[in-house]
Amino acid sequence: MHESPLSSIRIVLVEPAGPLNIGSIARVLKNMGLRQLVLVNPQCDPLGPEARQMAVHAQEILETAKTVATLPEALHGCQRVIATIGREGNHDPSLRWDCEAPSLALPWLLAQPSALVFGREDRGLTTAELNDAHRLVRIPAHPDYPSLNLAQAVAVCCYELYQNQGVVLKSSRENQISTSEGLTPKGSPEAVSFEHLAAYYQHLETVLLKIGYLYPHTAASRMGKFRRLFNRAQLSSTEVALLRGILSQFEWALAGRAKLDRE
């Protein structure tokens, strides 16, 4: 592989509101050899004078940044998604226990179609948005004031990605898949894309609602737990196909049963 292991990683900002931050982030992306910036519903002009001033020699990162309306659009085609979590959010406190250090988790994104997601300056990511990620990262910080500026948080994470790319370059020379400590090795052609996994979750929710396991008003929260469980398992395409096969079979059986009941 002649491509840099960084070139397949997109940095996703959800509803960024500060043009100075967006410009600084464009600059640090270029500093650290990253190319893809994706903005989900930005709350300011990412090509205005403030952003351009902070980007300095990284204007092309701003100009080629992709703007999308929703996080799932931003994650389309990604096989690995890590979301960052600060202390500013209103999310489920139980999520904090799943957080990993950047140095441990971020190398897992290298050399894969993958995304690293950052939340709003003031409120971070919602629980629903966090549930789109396979892993969660928190930058270690002092408890007196643990909330980093968005651009600083992106800088720290991009720095970790850049300084860890050597691991992947080395292991790809040895024809091995790079993995962080404690992770099951997973071949990249096998890894499921974000949209296929999302389709599975949709399918699962539909079936569970149909059978009365889920109630419409509590479905989102319960589904969040399933998402986290499956995301942690880092499913392969084959495994997702198997799981969907079970659901289809179930639906077929239900339909047959309904038909029998009607007869």
Place this chain on the structure above:
Amino acid sequence: MHESPLSSIRIVLVEPAGPLNIGSIARVLKNMGLRQLVLVNPQCDPLGPEARQMAVHAQEILETAKTVATLPEALHGCQRVIATIGREGNHDPSLRWDCEAPSLALPWLLAQPSALVFGREDRGLTTAELNDAHRLVRIPAHPDYPSLNLAQAVAVCCYELYQNQGVVLKSSRENQISTSEGLTPKGSPEAVSFEHLAAYYQHLETVLLKIGYLYPHTAASRMGKFRRLFNRAQLSSTEVALLRGILSQFEWALAGRAKLDRE
């Protein structure tokens, strides 16, 4: 020791010109448990509205920041000094070979009266300023655009300090001096302070000029080489006392010789 191993480290900015940078830096210092900000001849108002806006909940870091006129004043009392080097400076290219990665060098500052020095936004540090440091650090970055924004560079280094403080806490529990790989262990009561080392260099230069080894117009450049050599050796107070003893002895002998010549 109950103090944090971070509390004895000062972050020194030489002639910073951007108030947004100074404010962002105050914030990330507090995020990473650092308290001491020292500004050498700042080119903007570090307590103006732009700096205050970026500092958010770290106003006290701005308010207690020390302003001094020269780098030696900022380093007074420090036993260990690391300077950061970017690609923006006009300094001696040979210095680049001595640069270390932040993760390797920065833990050496922990639990010591020490300083981490950052240069001007546009020109970095001069060769003379770099020669005041014991070690040099460069943040790894992509060759296409290796120059980081000042506040981003400070964020990356403070993050490395924060995440490495555990190493020192652990080893101080074991009554050991923490050292990075490849460094000779050096007891902290033994380590020479910046001003004693500076006095030695001044003494050496005086003697070398007196004996005609140095010429006034090339003294600074040649002394730079000696500084780098001795700084790399990380002299103890005892060693500096011994070296100064040699110089004094030399001067005494020269004076005696001169007296003999006159007689």
